[in-house]
Amino acid sequence: MSAQTTSMRDALYEAPGPKTKRRTAIGTVVSLVLLGVAIFFIIRQFYITDQLNERYWSFLLEWTTWRFLLEGLWGTVRVAAVSGVISMALGLLLMLGRISNSKVLSAICRVLTDLFRSLPSLLLIYFFFLVIPKYGLRMPPFWMLTIPISLAASGVLAEVFRAGVNAVPKGQVEAAMSIGLTHGKIVWKIVLPQALRIVIPSLVSQLVVVVKDTTVAYVVSFPDLMQNARVLISNYDALVSMYFVVAIIYILINYAINHLSIYLAHRSGNKIISRETENPL
Amino acid sequence: MAASDTAIIQMHHVDKHYGQLHVLQDINLDVHKGEVVVLIGPSGSGKSTLCRTINRLETIDSGEILFEGKPLPQEGKELAAYRAEIGMVFQSFNLFAHKSILDNVTLGPREVLKTPKDVAEKEAMELLERVGVAEQAHKVPAQLSGGQQQRVAIARSLAMHPKAMLFDEPTSALDPEMINEVLEVMVELAREGMTMVVVTHEMNFARRVSNRVVFMADGQIMEEASPDEFFDHPKTDRAKDFLDSIRGH
């Protein structure tokens, strides 16, 4: 089936006849020309606005620039990694609460899950940045960033875990029941280990969301990649080049994470469960 | 059901490769009007591929295929119009999943033949009646059993008033108890003089209904004979082995 699905966009078309072949060839040439023209005009626009001037780019050849950016990237990685771990733990707890036998606990976890999924991480960051300090609780910027990002991600992860649990074949539970295991034992020994294996690719792909969320670190003045880039911009007066370089770094990081997740999914034969595929609220 | 002398489908020196694999080797085959030709052979012998080349779901590398004396159209409107004249029944039914049973049958007539809605629906109901699934007309395909779906697929093809019909292992995906209900419809069609090319593993059907059996192996036509002759006196070792294996010797 997977071989079939990857070729669907080819399967839409017949094996081309002579006319179709000619038309496709013409389309290819025309689109290449248009693409060339578009690229030319973009580069030309950079050129006539003097943004290709060496002084805007030369600082990228200096080691100090990259050291500072890497320091920022390290900040990004720390926030993303810690948020990843906390949100996984929290998401797992929320899911376990939701599938527990206690109706009250299940309802609470369900409300929390849906709530965290339906709030922007930025709103949660403002809550920890603007609201909590008013009640006298002072937090370091790292946690003002990490906790809200973790909360926002935990809602989605709880749903990912739940999808993983649902994907464990029913026969597994029935077999466990038939040998007399209790509900708790079934969840811990049979269902969870299999569900976790199923959701590993999905957990990895959720890291992209976390990395994206870290980019507003400047709100709480935490030195991440974006924040350090802003510092460099004021030092070198090279705004355009710096913002494009930072964007490319983020794109490459997230692209790599996505591909790791696809690779893991492919290797294990599991689907990636994401915000896009799971049930809405 | 006497087959006439006019060859409606002609294949001359047809070759096809999948990469290194030579799936069709120098195929020469004529199918006459009103004839029922059964293609049999071990899996991977190229019989399905051959069947699919007749309405150009598969292209060929060399040789030619003629329908009513004219080469198959390569593309575009002509190809679509040609296919409208050839019915095709698939192993996996392939009913349109988002349409009701009735709409599955009327889609072709309405969109291709431009038949008015009421006429198309009246005829579709008659066809569904004929294949025995009229009561299911307003359900969606997934609500029907495999046997019912396949009968609808046949009705869908018939609604286009085809000049010939291709059956690509029509009963292979069915549970045993549903095979007969589909075969009965096919027997009925054969009796009415429909030109049919049937890829199947149903040897009883082949023996009882076909005018000619074509035995394929390794992309080649190994034998072509009347059913009695083929089943009672196969000439090649490949055919003997094949018949032995399916008879369970």
Place this chain on the structure above:
Amino acid sequence: MGVGEVVAEFGGVYVQSLLSTWLMTIVCFLGGLALGVLITVMRVSPIKPLRVVGDFYVQVFRNIPTISLLVIFVYALPYLGLLLEYRACLIVCIILVVSSFASENFMSGINAIGVGQIEAARSVGLSFVQIVRLIVIPQALRTTVLPMTNLLIATLLTTAMGSQVPLTPPELTGMVNYVNARSVAGISAFVVSAICYAGTALVIGFLGNKLDKKVRIVR
């Protein structure tokens, strides 16, 4: 200040803010869908360069953090001779990001169709245009209802990026800032915004689920 007082004092602005958030969400979502259709057409076209550009576009905009894109539009593009209003920057950025996810949804909708459906349609004698119109688009749309519902909710949440540029009226996340700058509202401002977000998401999710049940294809 309690929630009641916040509503009493800032109620008018909140209503404006909620409406503006909704409007932005709808504009960005519809814009993203439209652009997503275009990108998807490129990605499934038989013309190789268009496919490559379409795939590249999706990789760029699904992986770029919205804020990174927003700072490029707000601060960098003026240097390159393109100066847009703050709100326009925000809307364009969100549309670009949403369109890449919309295209991914459309692609998986198309991938779910199965070769057999296309072959059956061909055998009936339908032309390519008819196959696309009668089989591919209806089936792809039906299978994308749930993913698109989630995308709509994600679009709503992404409009929170509007708090990073000056907007009048501010959108819901910016409101927390707005209220806190003008009073000692504390948690109340946050609660009101949170209720607006969660309520909206709940309604979208409910309607999306309902629509999905109605049109879902059983395969």
